[in-house]
Amino acid sequence: MTPSRIMARAIHISDVHAGRQDDRIVEEMLLDIARLEPDVVLAGGDFTQRSRRAEWSRAAGWMDSLDSPVFATPGNHDIPLFDFPRRIVSPFGRYSEWIGNDLEPELLLSGLRCLAVKTAAPERRADGAISRDSLALLGKRASRQTECDLTILLTHHPVAAHPDANPGKSARGSSEALDHAVTAEVDLLLSGHTHRRRSGPFVLDHGGRSMVVAHAGTACSTRQRGNEPQAWQTIDSQGERMVITPHIWDKAEFRFRTGPVTAWERSDSGWRESSAGA
Numbered sequence: 001m002t003p004s005r006i007m008a009r010a011i012h013i014s015d016v017h018a019g020r021q022d023d024r025i026v027e028e029m030l031l032d033i034a035r036l037e038p039d040v041v042l043a044g045g046d047f048t049q050r051s052r053r054a055e056w057s058r059a060a061g062w063m064d065s066l067d068s069p070v071f072a073t074p075g076n077h078d079i080p081l082f083d084f085p086r087r088i089v090s091p092f093g094r095y096s097e098w099i100g101n102d103l104e105p106e107l108l109l110s111g112l113r114c115l116a117v118k119t120a121a122p123e124r125r126a127d128g129a130i131s132r133d134s135l136a137l138l139g140k141r142a143s144r145q146t147e148c149d150l151t152i153l154l155t156h157h158p159v160a161a162h163p164d165a166n167p168g169k170s171a172r173g174s175s176e177a178l179d180h181a182v183t184a185e186v187d188l189l190l191s192g193h194t195h196r197r198r199s200g201p202f203v204l205d206h207g208g209r210s211m212v213v214a215h216a217g218t219a220c221s222t223r224q225r226g227n228e229p230q231a232w233q234t235i236d237s238q239g240e241r242m243v244i245t246p247h248i249w250d251k252a253e254f255r256f257r258t259g260p261v262t263a264w265e266r267s268d269s270g271w272r273e274s275s276a277g278a
């Protein structure tokens with residue numbers, strides 16, 4: 001079979017946790033991303049470990065070193081945990097200073113429509129919550145028809161728990177966010193936070209639409225969960241087809257290796273897994 005033409009490539013990294021990074025893994029990740037030449041890098045929060053200035057400087061340096069545009073939203077670790085005055089008065093002040101003022105951006109580029117919703121919430125410690133304002137913004141964006149090939153919704157906390165997780169957990173407000181995702185004709189939901197990709201992407205049926213959900217591991221930090229190695233993922237949009245490739249750290253070979261590739265096909269009701277890989 002002739003391989004389909006890649007119309008756009010996105011790379012999803014999450015939970016880089018500057019301050020708890022493995023420098024050798026960071027270096028390999030940045031080299032790999034440069035080699036893969038993505039149209040956009042989707043950075044799903046937890047840029048830092050404790051929102052310290054030195055951590056922000058380091059994380060922002062990584063992002064600045066990328067040749068591709070970075071589309072980002074914050075994670076719970078990007079809010080100061082122990083600095084209570086700052087947590088209350090300016091929870092996202094340093095995120096805005098180092099990464100960008102828009103905490104839940106929208107971007108249309110190379111046929112990709114990227115939407116972000118903020119799930120990090122200062123009133124919660126680690127769990128996620130989507131505010132009324134964020135839901136209203138997503139709803140407004142969802143109702144706007146936009147011509148594109150693939151629509152991606154990026155969050156830090158999952159809005160759809162992985163079926164392997166027991167009990168699974170999603171951000172407060174996820175159900176309403178998913179309703180808006182259906183209206184927006186979202187194809188792919190990307191999240192981090194759990195530092196676990198588990199068995200990989202799956203299909204979520206919600207409101208009559210099937211969407212692909214892909215959880216990311218921690219891209220380059222030592223905060224591993226469930227013995228899962230560091231990982232990030234490439235998404236190749238091929239029109240009515242999409243290929244997701246995980247890049248998983250191999251500590252023996254000292255490099256990222258591509259993991260099990262999954263391919264997905266779109267029909268009128270949404271997406272289903274295709275039998276063939278990339």
Ligand SMILES: [Fe+2]
Binds near residue numbers: 075
């Ligand atoms: Fe994290």
